[in-house]
Amino acid sequence: MATGGAAPQRGSAAAAAANLRRRRSGGGGGGGAAGGASGTMLQFYTDDAPGLKISPNVVLVMSIGFIAFVAVLHVMGKLYFARKD
Secondary structure, three states, rough: OOOOOOOOOOOOOHHHHHHHHHHHHHOOOHHHHHHHHHHHHHHHHOOOOOOOOOOHHHHHHHHHHHHHHHHHHHHHHHHHHHHHH
């Protein structure tokens, strides 16, 4: 059935290899889903991204402040319950 220039049969291993080669060579599809996903991920790191702009130093100070606040609350809770007993 498959002569010299004809396409391989549909269910054969040769047909699967031909399809894989065709997909890898790209057909001008623009990179597929990976290109679109990386484009949306890069949008989070650009200056044009919507949302609150906070520097990393501010985030660090706020997180350390939150940890200190929780620690103070723990100490106050321990002292409060120690006096009550």
